[in-house]
Amino acid sequence: MRLLLDSFWRAVAYCLHPRVIVLSLLPLVLMVLLALGLGYLYWDAAVAWTREALDAWPLLASFWGWMSGLFSGDVKTFLAPLVVVLALTPAVVLVSLLIVAAFMAPALTRLVADRRFPTLEKKRGASLVLSVFRSLGLTVLAVVALVVSMPLWLIPPLVLVLPPLIWGWLTARVMAFDALADHASTEERNTLLRQHRWPLLGIGVLCGYLGAAPSIVWASGLLFAAAFFVLVPVAIWIYTVVFAFSALWFAHYALDALAQLRAQRAAAALVPAAEPAALPDAPGADRAALSQWGSP
Numbered sequence: 001m002r003l004l005l006d007s008f009w010r011a012v013a014y015c016l017h018p019r020v021i022v023l024s025l026l027p028l029v030l031m032v033l034l035a036l037g038l039g040y041l042y043w044d045a046a047v048a049w050t051r052e053a054l055d056a057w058p059l060l061a062s063f064w065g066w067m068s069g070l071f072s073g074d075v076k077t078f079l080a081p082l083v084v085v086l087a088l089t090p091a092v093v094l095v096s097l098l099i100v101a102a103f104m105a106p107a108l109t110r111l112v113a114d115r116r117f118p119t120l121e122k123k124r125g126a127s128l129v130l131s132v133f134r135s136l137g138l139t140v141l142a143v144v145a146l147v148v149s150m151p152l153w154l155i156p157p158l159v160l161v162l163p164p165l166i167w168g169w170l171t172a173r174v175m176a177f178d179a180l181a182d183h184a185s186t187e188e189r190n191t192l193l194r195q196h197r198w199p200l201l202g203i204g205v206l207c208g209y210l211g212a213a214p215s216i217v218w219a220s221g222l223l224f225a226a227a228f229f230v231l232v233p234v235a236i237w238i239y240t241v242v243f244a245f246s247a248l249w250f251a252h253y254a255l256d257a258l259a260q261l262r263a264q265r266a267a268a269a270l271v272p273a274a275e276p277a278a279l280p281d282a283p284g285a286d287r288a289a290l291s292q293w294g295s296p
Helices: 002-014 018-055 058-071 075-116 128-154 162-180 186-195 197-210 212-223 225-274 282-293
Strands: none
Touching: 002 075, 002 197, 002 225, 018 075, 018 225, 075 162, 075 225, 128 162, 162 186, 162 197, 162 225, 186 197, 186 225, 197 225
């Protein structure tokens, strides 16, 4: 519990670090750059294709006629750009978050290691390729578990329990592994993941619940179209901050646990060397001395 609470408040404090703040703003900057680039290259073609697609639906012809009479104009002229924006925004956001997340967690782990554990030896028990493939495999398992458990979501209490548990398990397995990838050996990593599996799962579940906050803001942006371009960037920034906090929490916990494990093993290795040699039995020693010097 001490390790859990200590790593929690340290992660909260590190969220105010300038480097963490800059990293949390990178998805917004990257999203703007991607949107400007795609808009410069494909905006006119995308809007024209969307307009043609709206015209090609015969079932909506009467609806377009009613809307045109209601608003005294061609509604499709205004609706086509909006459809393009709504369709491309999730893709741009997802690409931006994936690009930032690919180097954000390692950067935050290095920040924690450099500031708190500068002398902690790096044994590099896992490579980047192994970490990526392991993360992809665990993600597939989590998605399968979510799909299989969907019928149980109809039971009101389980819909608030099962998804956070599944995403919490995924978060714990991925982020704890990545936090120990550079510094721990394979044996140390397996030992720590086994000894601390329940606290790590608890951290993952709590971070999973925190990750629901951006979804609420995102849904609000979709419901209130007028605030879409304000609420969606806010949701992206909150999600990035939650991701940074999760990475920092796992980094503080995992590296501190690794340092304690090595300290315990070092202390245990020194105990046999510090024990004095066993003394011979006293009567036997006396007889040996008498036999050496002979009788008087």
